[in-house]
Amino acid sequence: MPPSLSAVAEVRWLTEDEQTAWRSLITMYTRLHAQLARELAAVSDLTYGDYGVLVALTDRPEPRARMYELADDLGWERSRVSHQVSRMVTRGWVRKERCDDDRRGSWVVLTDRGRGAIEAAAPSHVESVRRLFVDRLTPAELRTLTTLTQKVLTTLD
């Protein structure tokens, strides 16, 4: 290879198939997410962020969590959790209690109102996820999707 060409590594542009796959993923995810958020908003007072936090709380043995636990469970930044939870406190879905074990920390506790909201919204939301996504795919496609996403996630750590 001539020196004039080896000075800068050649760019390996995406092939057409790779372009298509990559762009389709972006388009699909963006629109799917927007549609799910719209349908959730139409049947409840919950935003998509609210829903995620409430699910994370109800997934626990006790319906409460430390801030950093929510961040870990949701894969969110600490700051994002902080903003989200303080909005949810004003809306009444959760409340905060001080943590005696570690006085830097605090507990996020599901309120009765929050439990009612998530239990009312979950069936409809699951139905949306089925109708728009899961039921459109074959079991084989779902399996491939899982292995594929896990591979990518591994390299992201």
Add this chain to the structure above:
Amino acid sequence: MPPSLSAVAEVRWLTEDEQTAWRSLITMYTRLHAQLARELAAVSDLTYGDYGVLVALTDRPEPRARMYELADDLGWERSRVSHQVSRMVTRGWVRKERCDDDRRGSWVVLTDRGRGAIEAAAPSHVESVRRLFVDRLTPAELRTLTTLTQKVLTTLD
């Protein structure tokens, strides 16, 4: 089926495999997007939104487009394009010109500065997409991903 049970349709909750696939997709997409945006910001002055618009412009025969064309190409809402483009005008990546054919419309035109920015940033960004995503997948996985996303996109219209 007893009337007491048929009054409300049973909820078809997600199976564990379905849950895993769905949650993995969300996690992967969110983190991948965040990481790509970080790497793009580290090597250029472009946000991810800027990048998308500049690519859409350079993909055209002439480096300019109507607002609604950008919206169609990117799959964005009109309003989103409007906000994004006006930010990009102040940053100097594009400029707007009035459209003589249709006086409601306007042209978004790539500036020299915009062309320079996208040409400088593209190789690095493509390398990021390869390293974090495309090169992690087999050709078969990429094909499955394409058909899968297309199926979902079809039902979203």
Add this chain to the structure above:
DNA sequence: ACAACATGGGTGATACGTCACGTATTCCCC
């Protein structure tokens, strides 16, 4: 005991996405 560092959490600024709404222009059909 105390310094140095790590961890849990919060805040303000900025950018972004969506909705609801408004205005100007063009299209189309009777």
Add this chain to the structure above:
DNA sequence: GGGGAATACGTGACGTATCACCCATGTTGT
């Protein structure tokens, strides 16, 4: 050719995501 519907685009408000910081409390090594 006139009037209603559709189209192209913009704007302001609101909720949200991220970054760069900040402080308070814990932990560790000496």
